Amino acid sequence: MLLTIGIVSVALLVGVKFVLDSYYLDMTENYEHGMLPKTEQLDQIRADQRGVIDKGENGNIPVSVAMQNLAQKGRDNAGDLISPKPSDDVDPLKGWSKLKREVHLPPQVTTTAPPPEPMPMGDAGANATSKDGGAPAGDKKDGGAQHAPPPRTAPKDGGK
Numbered sequence: 001m002l003l004t005i006g007i008v009s010v011a012l013l014v015g016v017k018f019v020l021d022s023y024y025l026d027m028t029e030n031y032e033h034g035m036l037p038k039t040e041q042l043d044q045i046r047a048d049q050r051g052v053i054d055k056g057e058n059g060n061i062p063v064s065v066a067m068q069n070l071a072q073k074g075r076d077n078a079g080d081l082i083s084p085k086p087s088d089d090v091d092p093l094k095g096w097s098k099l100k101r102e103v104h105l106p107p108q109v110t111t112t113a114p115p116p117e118p119m120p121m122g123d124a125g126a127n128a129t130s131k132d133g134g135a136p137a138g139d140k141k142d143g144g145a146q147h148a149p150p151p152r153t154a155p156k157d158g159g160k
Contacts, residue, residue: 053063061069070082093103 055062090103090105095101
């Protein structure tokens with residue numbers, strides 16, 4: 001009987017604590033929400049900004065029209081402002097400011113010539129002008145297999 005009274009009292013205490021905590025939390029949140037200032041000015045500013053964006057006053061065309069053009073035509077016809085370009089900034093490669101390291105970039109080679117045209121492909125990927133079915137060039141007896149270079153031999157005098 002004593003054990004039953006102990007278990008029931010602990011259960012009642014936990015239940016009452018849960019109810020009171022949720023009640024006081026709800027009351028304080030309602031009070032704090034009532035103390036917040038009204039956001040009428042912020043709502044008006046945001047509405048004005050959305051109107052300016054939709055009208056296109058800051059650019060040549062409205063943003064919605066620009067997004068539709070970008071979706072239809074892709075980035076190939078995009079202007080210089082949004083087309084991707086390589087960056088010369090190496091700061092991200094240096095890392096964290098307290099653990100900076102030197103960045104040694106390879107020399108950049110720029111070419112103005114377009115890449116070479118690919119060779120016309122025949123049946124099953126074989127070169128159209130070859131008669132060997134696209135096998136690699138090499139010794140005709142072994143089917144063009146690649147061979148490792150011959151092993152180096154040590155000098156007979158022990159390197160002296």
